[in-house]
Amino acid sequence: MSEQPLEVPESRAWPQEGSTTRVPYWIYSDPEIYKREMERIFRGPVWCYVGLDAEIPKPGDYKTTWIGDRPVIVVRDEDSSINVVENRCAHRGARLCWAPRGNSSEFKCPYHHWSYTLKGELSGMPFRRGVGGKGGMPKDFDLAANGLRRLRVHNEGGLLFASFSADVEPFDRYCGSEVLSYVQREFSGRPLQVLGYNRQIITANWKLYFENLKDPYHATLLHAFFVTFGLWRADAESACVSSEDGKHGVMISRNRDRAGVDETSTLSSFHSELVLEDKDTVTPRREFADGKVVGITLFPCVVLQQQANTLATRHLIPISPSQVELTWTFFGYADDDEAMTRLRLRHANLMGPAGYVSMDDSEVLNQTQIGATACPDDRAVLEMGGKTADNCDHMVSETLIRAFYNYYRTVMGL
């Protein structure tokens, strides 16, 4: 039962002119491109983020989520291991679990009560042998052949990933050692505690959101709040690091003081007169030894955010070419003191749909989607910081986006 072949018209050719520095706008709205992304990327040999281990602490705890356009259940088994199975009954296709979370010792489909173990094995159904000698399932019906599709799973320090592909690389090779070290810096195995969610629709293609987090330079201009309070500044000690193939990216910087006499203070986004009454909102407490602020885009669907004292995963769930659900899961470490939790919650004001900083992003990305959709045959120009996709030791660059699209074109055959 192979997928329907995807036909992307030949006119969908990547711009020849400086191909690394040009991105055609049709990738943000073409439904055939979107279908191909679902197939080759989200159901391909990738590790998709599905949640935090701390969301389902007890055996039988489950959550439902999506990998691209496929619904899945993430469940903790009796032996505390994590299983990920498709959230779709093998009988006639009903979603098995209807609630976002729960605890159960088995999955029973409401329609005809087919029952599955937490591993997705079909364990039985009513009337299998008929009623009063009549009806029932055929003798040769094979329970073992009719279970749920089960995915490969990886738990990296509390971050849960799953893959539809049997051929996906081991997680460490998938990340590459440098990106992995940044992941492990935040997810070292130190137990996490969930602080809550923010869920929003971003009215833009999922890649535009991903690009936004591979673009450190916009944050020094668009985000007046950042600049004004020194949380992200173009003159801070910074770096841009990609995995070798370009699919993952890491933006590294440092929180600084309020801007002094430098490039920043001449920007229109810097408001020197602005003072907050609650200083704590913009005063991070140092918690990582290296003093860095790190944002990681882990292909294809998660951003790992550490900014001031707010930690979060941002899970991208594409809904259509022009919409993506963004689930922010805020967390701290289980051993955080009260003062740290207080800061994490205050700093969460920068993030989410009403975030002092993130609000700008959802607004500008919607505007980008409008522009890109209107003119599919035009293209973006990505030349800040040069025309290559090399790592760099500053943030005045679009190198991570260039690296990303080099990789994307390979996977997508574009």
Place this chain on the structure above:
Amino acid sequence: MSEQPLEVPESRAWPQEGSTTRVPYWIYSDPEIYKREMERIFRGPVWCYVGLDAEIPKPGDYKTTWIGDRPVIVVRDEDSSINVVENRCAHRGARLCWAPRGNSSEFKCPYHHWSYTLKGELSGMPFRRGVGGKGGMPKDFDLAANGLRRLRVHNEGGLLFASFSADVEPFDRYCGSEVLSYVQREFSGRPLQVLGYNRQIITANWKLYFENLKDPYHATLLHAFFVTFGLWRADAESACVSSEDGKHGVMISRNRDRAGVDETSTLSSFHSELVLEDKDTVTPRREFADGKVVGITLFPCVVLQQQANTLATRHLIPISPSQVELTWTFFGYADDDEAMTRLRLRHANLMGPAGYVSMDDSEVLNQTQIGATACPDDRAVLEMGGKTADNCDHMVSETLIRAFYNYYRTVMGL
């Protein structure tokens, strides 16, 4: 002016493996399949339900409805016969009748006042001969060639059917004798009275709703209310009957007492402690001599429901691959006594969008549509009661669905 040829990709091949017992999920979401259904089924050689004779009792009474994606008017002519015409002006395409019902001696289009008889014949228009010697319609304009499209009509004991096809079989042959006998059991010509409507959107493909009414076995599991009060039980004397070609189906059972010591009482859906204060809600009065409860799916768009003392037609009007409007028309017999009407209204609590029983169906069908849409290339497994499509004398079977898809594949060329 032939239809645009429909191109269903070759990859849309029916699963080879046990083709009678497998239904591919792409039939529930593919827009090309949907278009082909509108053409080959709804505008093909079928009898589509359009209403009850009792809805338009007086000459000039009309109602508007849809046959698949085509708007039609069902009207009682001066001589009390029933006409069905397309609800679309022959001039420039405006819908003629804008209200769900009314009474009129002619149809006059609001746009340019073209007028039609109740048979759909164009009878005239203003300014046909111009004004002051100027303008007007050409001399050779032929009123007779510019009427409304008129459909074939059949009235079966008060049930009204129409067909776009000149080649459709006579209604009795279309039903087959056995199914027809069940239709005539309820619609014997005994005058009906309308008790009211329930209209709902089912957020699922129309065929999923049709399947639901060809699946007696789900009702014993999903519908805890049914099981608990003995209105539908797997151990009741039952049968599944298809028309020979498989397109129509009849589910037959009996209302029983509350469950005793049998399979039912061990089901999770059986709630032995549950007691209603109003016993009448779950206590049918016997009205058919055979004591049977009968549900008929009459291809392609109506379910004839008799359950407890509630009688209704359920009219399926597809809106898109993922939505179908379901119009329930509740009725009784014109000579019902008051006590019977009281029961019909009470038992209507089981049905419709908030029905004690039907609510479960609209919920589970939406979940099935979600699952099927997400995984178009997977397929349903229909093996309950065997792998053939034969009639059976019990309800622990999916035989009626298997029969239906055998027929469907022929019509659809799949």
Place this chain on the structure above:
Amino acid sequence: MSEQPLEVPESRAWPQEGSTTRVPYWIYSDPEIYKREMERIFRGPVWCYVGLDAEIPKPGDYKTTWIGDRPVIVVRDEDSSINVVENRCAHRGARLCWAPRGNSSEFKCPYHHWSYTLKGELSGMPFRRGVGGKGGMPKDFDLAANGLRRLRVHNEGGLLFASFSADVEPFDRYCGSEVLSYVQREFSGRPLQVLGYNRQIITANWKLYFENLKDPYHATLLHAFFVTFGLWRADAESACVSSEDGKHGVMISRNRDRAGVDETSTLSSFHSELVLEDKDTVTPRREFADGKVVGITLFPCVVLQQQANTLATRHLIPISPSQVELTWTFFGYADDDEAMTRLRLRHANLMGPAGYVSMDDSEVLNQTQIGATACPDDRAVLEMGGKTADNCDHMVSETLIRAFYNYYRTVMGL
């Protein structure tokens, strides 16, 4: 970077039978036809209305609008000339201006602060030379090659038009002398003042709206208000005038008294008993020397309305095959006396989404869209006033629509 070739299926063939008098319904709903319209018509060699000169009186004043599916900015430059540029940043595609209007000395993109002059020239961006010697744009980055797309502009007596095409004819040749004379009758250069907007979605294809204003005959039937108060009557001295190629049309008539003994008084839309308390609402003051009432459809996207004492442009902005935004800009002359302004506002009650007359149109056009969408393979019959597309000296004719589609077929290759 050429457009993706548009594939309109061969089955989309114009009806052979009397091709000038038949319009197939698929042109109102087919998405490929719509795409081709955007390309060949709205981005083709046409003059698209974009607003009134009086909307942006001061240097730096701008408004945003759309030409078909492309967002544009209309701005008054320092030297008072008018520029029209695409509203989309050349960097990564964000819409530049987010508000419907404003005043600015430059356009600065919120995302990365690329700045453009009011002519659309890229004037610079932050960090072009990097920060602290790192990053920045490549040395060979050419500001001049990365500006906004600028459109050709024409100002006809206060009416602003723009074109994406370098090959568009001069405006006078584009109109033809007769149509141009009617345009100049109302837009003679006498200064205008804006009185306000009415914005509405018409739930119909944009061409159905355009047809409606090329169809003087419907107004005498559908619009009971018109007929009853003599504002538009079939027996008034009238004419229908097309440009030679058929794309523009002019309907000319006269306001008359209440209907007397003639064709009108026998119409069902004439209500002889109807009396208004406020007579001024239906009593125009003569303002044009010729005593005429003139409605002009200027291809492809504006209607110029003069009816009683209400003057307005009606701007058509297609949203999808089945929806068009209609922006009414009501205006008067800058030197109108108070009494005239009072009448203009009173007579505006006839127009817009709640207009005594226009309300009928939005209702009937929605019904036409429903009918046409349901039956794409059927066609309209346009024979009122004959089968040719000649001008005529009465209003009992569909000649302007026939002329329009003769032209449309040529442009669209249908």
Place this chain on the structure above:
Amino acid sequence: MLTRVILDDLNARYAYALDSGKLDLWPEFFTDDCVYKIISNENFGLGYPVAAIYCDGIGMVRDRVVAIMQTAVYEPRTYRHFVGTAHITGQEEGGVTSEANFALYESIAEREPRILFVGRYVDRVVMADGAPRLRQRLVVYDNYRVFNSLIFPI
């Protein structure tokens, strides 16, 4: 005695009980001989008796609660009621007749919030057991059809 302000209080408590999921409190708002119906404006206007929910007496009101809680299968959701200012349309034996507009929103996981029902309450209110209670509440909805399911009372 049964003033408009008292009816608004009653409606606020009614909405609060339903929206906070305290379904078991819902029967308290009715008299023993109550009639409660959720009926389309179409049926209501045509004089057809069929309703989406039809309760004739407090027993059927209580049965509805029990059935929803014990036998119904549905995706979890939240309802949110908005009730307009009440309008007293008449006086009658022991109480008043009144109407009030209502709107009902539905929120479900992974979906946008949706206006599910809009219409009016057609009420008969009396004092009973020391509190204003509904002898009749007809929930007459304007919307042509129900979007999928109606799980809880309105």
Place this chain on the structure above:
Amino acid sequence: MLTRVILDDLNARYAYALDSGKLDLWPEFFTDDCVYKIISNENFGLGYPVAAIYCDGIGMVRDRVVAIMQTAVYEPRTYRHFVGTAHITGQEEGGVTSEANFALYESIAEREPRILFVGRYVDRVVMADGAPRLRQRLVVYDNYRVFNSLIFPI
């Protein structure tokens, strides 16, 4: 004397009259010298006088009713008004100025119910002929444009 509670009563009666289709009662809510406009927030904010419905004096209010009932061609529909708690913004000769938020839903056969208008009433209310009446009601709507048609007053 014209308290907030009285204004809410007025608004409830007003909504009831319109929503129950008693269009002929609508002029009763106005004074003879009234101004009634349905105007976009865009025009209102820019100081443009053009309105979707513009009535200057009770005659034009009555004309609107007559024209809708006798000449307008439209698909049947139901409107449902929600008016928020009134807020008195000032006192003036013979009455008060006040504002109240409103939302208007439209229900049409074969369609889902739709939020058609949302905005605020900007009112001047006076006592006249023994009842509170509107000397001015500006229906200032927030929505950018009207979805197809506006048939009845708001």
Place this chain on the structure above:
Amino acid sequence: MLTRVILDDLNARYAYALDSGKLDLWPEFFTDDCVYKIISNENFGLGYPVAAIYCDGIGMVRDRVVAIMQTAVYEPRTYRHFVGTAHITGQEEGGVTSEANFALYESIAEREPRILFVGRYVDRVVMADGAPRLRQRLVVYDNYRVFNSLIFPI
């Protein structure tokens, strides 16, 4: 003393201040030691503290106003609040606890109006400086997620 009618007045003034864009008046509705949160029903129900907007003390309320007015980048829009009749749920030291349903509509140029949030206020109201003020306002929203951005307070 803090009656339901007074709470409705408070809510009407609160909605008026926000909907007419008088953001600088918004902090006036709170006590100095206030808590203001816009939090999903999901987080609220699970006991998770994270909120879309989290203000602990009047300073953070004022900071939010300043930041929106001076640093936020957003497309212009209008919000319109509807607040249901308040329901007093309890008495406590110096005031009352209460709840009221709310709905928030968003209108943006070139778009249809949209129901953006729907939910309930969970309030603690006290008299302070001669007026009823909010010691706590939890804006608990039912909708699963936020459609794009939330710019202004609710």
